[in-house]
Amino acid sequence: MKASVMAAAAAMLASGVSAARNHGHRHAHALFEKKGLENTDDVCTPGCTTIYSTITGEMTIVPPPPKTTSVAPEPTPEPTTTGPITVPTPIPQTCPTPGTYTFPATTVVVTETTTVCGATTTEVPEGTHTLGGVTTVVETATTVVCPVATTETHNGVVTSVIKTTTFVCPSAGTYTIAPITTVVPSVTTVVVPVVTTYCPGTYTAPAVVTTITETNVVVYCPFTSSEEVPAPTPVPSSTQELPPPAQSSEVPPPAQSSEVSTPPPSLGGGKLWAMTYTPFTPAGDCKSANEVMDDVAVIAQAGFTTLRVYSTDCDTLPNVGAAARKHGLRMIIGIFIGKVGCDNTHPDVANQISALKEWSQWDLVDLCVVANEALFNGFCTVSELTSLITRTKTELASVGYTGPFTTTDIVGAWTDNDMSSICEVIDVVAANSHAYFNSATQPSDAGKFVAGQLAIVEKVCGKPGYIMETGWPKSGKCNGVACAGKTEQHTAIEAIKTELGSKVVFFSFRDDPWKQPGDCNCEQHWGCGTVFGV
Incomplete structure (x- = not known):
């Protein structure tokens, strides 16, 4: 009964990083001498060495939901898209002035499994907060190399990126690699970059019409539907693939050893x-x-x-x-x-x-x-x-x-x-x-x-x-x-x-x-x- 080691970037951010620990339970009887194994410290040796360089999206503090009070009609403002759309990450659209904005439907076709820097949101109270990053638990001094989602600032523009980070763990313990620190003056929803993987398919963000009452509001238009693209026929290999379970309840003929x-x-x-x-x-x-x-x-x-x-x-x-x-x-x-x-x-x-x-x-x-x-x-x-x-x-x-x-x-x-x-x-x-x-x-x-x-x-x-x-x-x-x-x-x-x-x-x-x-x-x-x- 132990937790264990994480080895993929998406899994890191989806479930944290695991730890392995021998807590010594036993299951049989005479075999186990009615004694548990000696316990050891938590262990985690991440094996994530894949390097990504895709940059996408803008990390922005999202204001409270727009009020529905009426606003004098203005000519339809032109939304500003903050970056090219190559994968179905939520599309950040900047609304510079109050008014009614129309965002057309967008379709993205992903032809191969793609990992990029996506985003998630979390509501935080007033103060300084450390968010995101990759948490790992190590048993001994070790060096961890893995991709993490973080941010970079160039000429005042903050972008979310995936970078390969080498982190030295000086001793056994729990470490958070490349977190993001943000300071907010009040209860705020903050967008945090995360590693996101998209499978092949056709993804659609539907058309959106929204009324904005404040200046410089960023609206995210998520992709809400996808249709999987059939995977290419695999090349036969020496390792036998498992076929899907048979529908018949009959016992199959004996297999060769x-x-x-x-x-x-x-x-x-x-x-x-x-x-x-x-x-x-x-x-x-x-x-x-x-x-x-x-x-x-x-x-x-x-x-x-x-x-x-x-x-x-x-x-x-x-x-x-x-x-x-x-x-x-x-x-x-x-x-x-x-x-x-x-x-x-x-x-x-x-x-x-x-x-x-x-x-x-x-x-x-x-x-x-x-x-x-x-x-x-x-x-x-x-x-x-x-x-x-x-x-x-x-x-x-x-x-x-x-x-x-x-x-x-x-x-x-x-x-x-x-x-x-x-x-x-x-x-x-x-x-x-x-x-x-x-x-x-x-x-x-x-x-x-x-x-x-x-x-x-x-x-x-x-x-x-x-x-x-x-x-x-x-x-x-x-x-x-x-x-x-x-x-x-x-x-x-x-x-x-x-x-x-x-x-x-x-x-x-x-x-x-x-x-x-x-x-x-x-x-x-x-x-x-x-x-x-x-």
């Missing part, structure tokens, strides 16, 4: 997708089959469609499988890798593969997750994990499993390693993302944060992505503005559910008193069933 499987139509979807589940008592012992059945019944009652299990110990497969079947739930199965590493022949690994093969109730399974944060914890190298996934695919295919495979890790593990070999052997990408471990993220912004993390991971392999763990603790220390608490947990989880509930697995069903509290004093308190009314 060397091919990438196709995710079934049931993967994700609905307002709520999945909940993590470990069959342990508060003392850390194994629950009985009846206790598991009762737990799964209330998870189904809450509206979830799927359960994620991490391993095969504590009779997880037969007990959780039977309960899932009875209550109509799907399963995400897994192989857990601990300190023993990725050795395919180690009993802890081999026994889990054997247990899956013996169980073989594939009609319940939507996804197989091989390893949970094994790269981040140093339990596997990329090549070892690739080998383990390949072996698991071959073994399970031999007993009829044709569903998709993945591995899950923090976002930093995806962006800081060469994952090309893993991308070739998985069907979807997956990450664990917890906004609580980003000290700059409030509970209400947890959904945007996790969505930003998912977008980063999806770009690594160019495949669909899912969040295998996300949540918020209801007790523990404050981490910057990210404070633990029952109210905060409810706010954060509602935000995540609203943003992308159909693609996330919430962590966890109940609290885990058997764990060590950890440095954050939160490890035992991630149970979120009460948020969903169970």
